[in-house]
Amino acid sequence: MKDVQKRAKKNYELAQANLKQIFDNLPHTIFVTDKCGNILLSNSTTAMTLDMTLDQLLKSNVRDLVERGFYDKSYALEAVEKKCPQSGVLTTKIGIVHYSRSTPVIDDRGEVILVVTYGIPHSTEEPGLSLEEKEQNSRRKREIEYLRRTVLETGTIVAESQEMKQVLLRAHNVAQVDSTVLLLGESGTGKEVLAKYIHRHSKRAGKAFIALNCANLPETLVESELFGYEKGAFTGASAEGKVGLFEAAHTGTLFLDEIAELPLFLQAKLLRVLETCEVRRIGSNIDRKMDFRLIAATNRDLEKMVQEGKFRSDLYYRLHVIPIVIPPLRERPEDIAAMALKFLDSFNKKYGLHVEFDAKTFAALQSYKWPGNVRELRSAVERKVISSLQDGQADLLALDAADQENAFRDNIFNLLGLDGNLRDVLKTVERKYINYILNECGGKVGKAAERLGIYRTVLYRKLKEIEKQREMQNE
DSSP, rough: HHHHHHHHHHHHHHHHHHHEEEEEEEEOEEEETTTOOBBEEOOHHHHHHHHHHHHTTTOOOOHHHHHSSSSSHHHHHHHHHHTEEEEEEEOOOOOOOOEEEEEEEEOSSSOOOEEEEEEEEEEOOOTOHHHHHHHHHHHHHHHHHHHHHHHHHHTTTOSSSHHHHHHHHHHHTTTTOOOOEEEOOOOSSSSHHHHHHHHHTTTTTTEEEEEEEEEEOHHHHHHHHEEEEEETTTTTTTOOOOEOEEEEEEESSEEEEEEGGHHHHHHHHHHHHHHEEEOOOOOOOEEOOOOOOEEEEEEOOOHHHHHHTSHHHHHHHHHHTTTEOOOOOOGGGGHHHHHHHHHHHHHHHHHTOOOOHHHHEEEEHHHHTTTHHHHHHHHHHHHHHTTSSSSTTTEEEEHHHHHHHHHHHHHHHHTTOOOSSHHHHHHHHHHHHHHHHHHHHHTOOOHHHHHHHHHHHHHHHHHHHHHHHHHHHHO
16 A cells, blocks of 8 residues: 555656646746636746746735736636636736636536636737637747747857746747847846847847947947937038938847946937937937837946946936846856857868867866856857867867866865765765755745755755754754
């Protein structure tokens, strides 16, 4: 009997794990609620469309989410009330529009016990189509979109790490709306690449993508570049006048990199353009109506600059509609090897070579901190490829990573206090890593369990064991 119970428990846990994996891999929103509206199961896609973490979502009630404005309507609650499938269009707090369908699960007594809700991106359909036809059309569009991304975007953005997958998911979702996006991250993390990704997945994809690095132009030229000028507007102006970047980006996307470097007087002018959607060329008295989507980026702390009076607070709040933080390369080591291989393939083709990375090179790449992020990695790989043209220099990689790796390998065991047999060492490493992740998650057990890839109950049990060991040591 005990064997049967153990087998049943094991099968249940396996089913739960598989179900969670299936949910996490679904590209669209899906969640399960009980009859009271409590969310029992969901995926990260759903959480991202509501601008919250999965852990926060799993502690929520759909009625509360509607009341707090995370989205405007719950078909799950209607399905409970009417005891039949309910569907329609809803909008989330960050402007994402979904076609949502909620299907109740009813027991033998006719009572609703669960509701399964899924959503797909909503687009304008031909009038008179049934819900089934709309869903079929949506499936076809998703297949086309998948093929288009596979063909056009292979090698464009590397996202092997969970962190970058979340960034791309958020970017893909906000691409569907016209809200201003603010990309934040260290220099070299790929902010312009992500800006182009958003543009390609937006309704403006067929229009112009205009980019300006605000730090690359003298202060006297930034205004004329952005606003343009009429002929004879100032000494040295072109006799024909010039179209500004605001006008060039009309119906398309304007990307302003290093927005923090924009002079204060131009910050006021940019704010007026964003508020009125009108642009006036230098030397003109005519306002031109403009329609463009703005994506801004910076590696500076804009909030701190606002406090110091170096950046206008009103412009900051106007830009800070949908912020997306790109993590530095050192925080997503899974991307390093994949990105290095991508660059290696590109440079091999460019120079007609067949350079390969050995295990030592991969180890050096992984252990280096990459202060220059993706830009530095790209330069290092190109240097590696070019150095192979020199006799005896094929393994040259201008990094101190190999030395760092050796020092790290020699000291790691002493630094972590690892001693004893293998079982003791594994327990020590497990305890230290659990405490590290728990601290990273601010003491939130649910979030820590998700990062560790284990159930909350398992983590609670391990924490009790750790506490028991600590008490025994203190006795």
